[in-house]
Amino acid sequence: MSVDPAMAADTGEPGSLGPILSVRSLQAHFRTTHFGINRFVRAVDGVSFDVKRGEIYGLAGESSSGKTTLVKTIAGAIKPPLEVVGGTIEFAFLPGYGGLHRTPPAMVAQIRWRHLSYIMQGSMSLLNPVRRLRQSFIDFARPHLAGTGKEFETAVIGHLARVKLDASVLEAYPHELSGGMRQRAIIALATICRPDFIIADEPTTALDVVVQKDVLGMIRGIQREIGSSVLFVTHDMGVHAHLTDRLGIMYAGHLVEEATTPEIFHNALHPYTKHLISSLPRIGDDVQRKGLEGAPPNLADPPPGCRFHPRCPQAMEVCSRRVPEMVETASAHRVACFAVNGGAEP
């Protein structure tokens, strides 16, 4: 099957055609074998969601919730000890394979960067330290853009201007740029081929607040301009409020709630989400914050049933026996919780 060029993301209405990404029952584990001891860490355990065209979908959750593993799997960055154990990942521009890890390498090479780009976590060290920036652009983007070298150079400079970077940064080595400049360069690098789908994993975490606001604005600006869809991962709820259209909350390898961002913030249903929202400081609010008891579970040996039940203030008896399914409550609002959906025996 070939990649359909008509599936370009410049559609206008978000959601007018099918979703750009469709994940069903994805399971990805880390298998470690160390001196004879086998261990499975169930980092992503049955996640299903869609990302519509032209939207910014946020993934929230604390560390070890599995969100980074989830996006790595979607992006096809699967190397031992990580394994995909089940489920499918369907991109609109690569139908029928069930995931990049099942796609022949030649097709993958066509997809990467042109239709799917990835801003990895840890932006400080994403660029080759012994090569100038120009070389990174040539390595990453040149194979996907038609035209002569000169035309490419002009396109790159024009694109850099969008993130407010001067053409002179092309001559620089990564260590000569400030953190903010490096991050903006990475964003430019990830968007220059106008991909349909961008995955951004904590792209602003290492930056100070002022630069962070700038960079977020740039991401949104470029996204609106190109019309790409973005899967934005961060634990920072404030960033989600600022940027995303829809929000999915992850806990311990499961997706526990999903709704539009305003809906999540004003009408959170899952106990964990409620806790996340309430932990955000509000101006004028002087109520003392209460932390959740306990700690995130050990994913090699997770608790039976709902993984949140040991810490949940609304835990019921059924929560320790069965895993709650995602049920659509209101319009486009899904929750996986017995307390919300009812825990009646089947």
Place this chain on the structure above:
Amino acid sequence: MSGYLAYIAKRLAQFVLVVFIGINLAYVITHATPIDPVEQSISAVTSFGNTSPEAIAQMRISLRELYGLEGSALHQYLVFWKRILRADFGPSLSAFPTPVSTLIARALPWTTGLLVVSTIVAWVLGNWLGGLAGYYRKSRGLKLLGVIAMGLHPMPYYILALLLLIVFGFLWPVLPIGGGSAMNLPQAWTWAFAASVLQHAVLPALSLILIGVGSWFLGMRSLVSNVVTEDYVIYAELAGVDSRRVLTSYVMRNALIPQVTGLAMSLGGIFNGAVITEKVFGYPGVGSLLVDAVYAGDYGLVLGVTTISILGVSIGVLAIDLLYPLLDPRVKVS
């Protein structure tokens, strides 16, 4: 730019320090020991035959003066340094009256040629193969090379030279095992001479290269397997950059940097290996010169070769240090 100049200045200062300490070390060893080098030389020289007591007394006086052992300690020190700076090591006892500097000058090109060629070949070949082995972990051929390298790396230079000597000298005599060139060829810039030189250099060079490749292979393989876990490599692979390009421009290029430092640090050891290899194959370099000088009790020659060795290796290290910023652009910043 000023960062680079500061770096050069630091490296030059280190170079001067090394040479200074090294030569002072040689001085301390020779002058601060209770053994008298003059007596050593005399006993070595007179052990082969009869020498009259007057001749010995005469020798003692001339040697003391020749070796700068007259006068107070400070005077000796100054004389020592004055002579070194003029490259005047006096006449050689074993090849009297040829000055030591002439003997060294004759032997130096042989050693330099052997060392430079073997080191470069071993470094390039070893790093390239090791890089491939670290990147393509599944290749059986490369894994086999790894096992061979594990056998070669810890091998002492002498043993390998001996093994090569036995194999190519006695079992399968296809290569010459002695000398730098055929005995009856005049040392002129002719094709015949060049060919003969190359032929005679094969075994000593092979000895040095095999061990070198083993060491660089293992080091590079281990470095590369660490570098491939770096963020920028994973990112480039994730972005679909062609894997050959990732190997050369992202992985090897970064892994080579510590190997350059390693090269500078191992020059001393490689030189040691060259000394013993030269002796085994009778190669007319400074190594053979040194060993023969000790046997002959030629104090001036031993001191001269030691000094030149220290100087030569330090220059080699300096050269590598100065080339280092070309490979690693981050060094200008610190």
Place this chain on the structure above:
Amino acid sequence: MLAILRDLLRYNVEFRFGIVLVGFVFVLSLLSFVSPYPPQDLYVVPPDAPPSLTYWLGTTSRGQDVFWQLTFAIRNTLLFGCTVALISRVLALVIGLLSGYKGGWIDRVLMSVNDTFIVIPLLPILVLFYFVMRDSMSWLMLALIMACLGWAYDARLIRSVAISLKTREFTQSSVFSGMSTREILMQEHLPYVMPIVFSTTMNNMIWSIGLEVTLAVLGFTDINTPTIGGMIYWANQHTAMVAGIWWWIAFPTIAVIMTFIGLFLLAVSMNEYIDPRSRLGRMGRVTS
């Protein structure tokens, strides 16, 4: 500690090989204590006899049994290596820890001197030592000299560990609680540094024994104390190769190769075990 050794033995092929080789050599050296012939005695057996049931590895041209001579040679060589390694460990630890922890001008001065000793080619220096000392250079003296020259490389390694320890929290708390530098280095930092010390000990032994063999082969050491290099020296003096007495050279050579490869494999496997990144790489590899 024992658990670590057991794990290494079970899962690390290189460690197994290394232990076998080094163990074999070590047992050989222990046999020297039951040797029927004192090591320095000459002409105690018929010379130039090839390996047979009476003389397992043959005899030398000097009338010594190669096998029993070899046991002494290995024992002395190993002892030599251990002595150098021990003394230079102490030096490397002191200089590395002090330099890494103190920093500043102490660090700069020590490291400049350190790099000097890395660069200077040691063989000519040792040859010079031999030249001026000749017969009064016992192997203990040589070991001392080599230890004083061979700490440089490992001092640097220890220094980098010390630098990373300096910035850790427990160091700060030790400083605040009023511990002296010496106390901090010895009680807090030393345990972290020990793994590197172990693996560098193997490498140092390889280095020192190699240098000793080189010097002995040239005749630049105390050739009356039997060492492996010494055996080869005497074999060369009696032109053993040409005379066809191959066993005199072959067996010491094999012994030294076994020692080196064994030590090297031990060093490599311990290094790999210690390095956390390689541990991560080993995970996910399915061992049968």
